[in-house]
Amino acid sequence: MTAWGRDRDRRLTGAESAMLRRTAVRLGIQAGLIVAAIVTVLVGVTLAVVLHAETVGTRSMLAAAVSRADDDVADAPANVWLVRRGPHGQDATEGLPAGAADPRALARTARTGVAETHEREVGGADYLIFTMRRGDTIVQGVLDLGPVHADRRHLLYSLLLVGGLGLVLAAGAGAMLGVRAVQPLANALSLQRRFVADASHELRTPLTLLTTRAQLLRRHLQRGHDHEAALADAESLVRDSDNLAAVLEDLLLAADPHAAGAAEELDLRVLAGGVVAAGTEVAGARGVTVRAEGGGDPVVVRGAPVALRRALTAVLDNAVRHAEQTVTVTVHATDRQAVVEVADDGPGLDPGLAPRMFDRFSSAGGSSADGRQRRFGIGLALVGEIVARHHGEVEALAAPGGGAAFRLTFPRYVPGIPAVPTNPRDPTGPVEP
Incomplete structure (x- = not known):
């Protein structure tokens, strides 16, 4: 036995799925490249601003150290050495690296009086040198750029790490956004395909x-x-x-996932009787007798008459096409449920294929004497969708004495009592009268 509950996942063809995948990949790549470009620009601008600020700060600190230098050159900031040349000779901060001071800069400033700043490499080490005149004394500051360059490399590695992580996140976000962007297109294609298939089947x-x-x-x-x-x-x-016109309107309503059709109270027994009367002539042409059974009391449900008539007609048509001699339509009710059962004496159902019973264009092998096979096409898939829209459930099971039976169960309408969905997995909750 198998049951069809809520709407199945919408399925696309292989070509449509491939097209949507390619579209999602292209959107993901484009979004990733755009974000990567933005991250690269931001990292570059940040690095330039930080390096400029660092250079300005370093030069300002060295110039301030030289400007504040007094007669004692020993009082110098960390990694800074001072050299003073005056009328009484030249002295320097203890520990000044050999060759770090620039005698030519001292001579130029002594001659011109113009302060100057430049970098100098000595023995593989880089130094920033600032020279200025203070009265009759020339003072030169020497700053070791090794720690500054180490901090710069650390900053560069950090920015590269953050930028690389940003690129990875951008690629992931681009892929996710690409999939989400094409999802409405996938839904639209699925709805279009379903409407065309449903219309071609139902309007024939x-x-x-x-x-x-x-x-x-x-x-x-x-x-x-x-x-x-x-x-x-x-x-x-x-x-x-x-x-x-009513069938077409119902198909359009079913194709719109946001539309809600108007429900009305109707007697399933009367509705099923009309479907049986309409199908008797066709069944007779096939040599099949259609019998309606059940009591005479009304079996009231709330729903769309056109849609429910389509569902019962599809089930009856399937039974007539596979019956050997007889099709029986039974309508009865329990305290909270209304049940319509259509049974035939044709080929039975293959339990192995039961899970696909209500998939579109599926088939299952039968066991009739002439080797016929039950084919379900799109009709039973539409039945399952209509029943689910009415908060019901449809089951396919073996009929007593051979053949197959389809049981459609709906919430029974009783004035003043909320109807309980027959499908326990139905997330829409009770159907209010």
């Missing part, structure tokens, strides 16, 4: 009836007599046109 019979009615009406009009028959055909043509 009404259009055939319309064509037949129109041909009969034309024949009567051409003969110019039997006015009553022509009038009856015209009335039937109008009625079938109304049915076609």
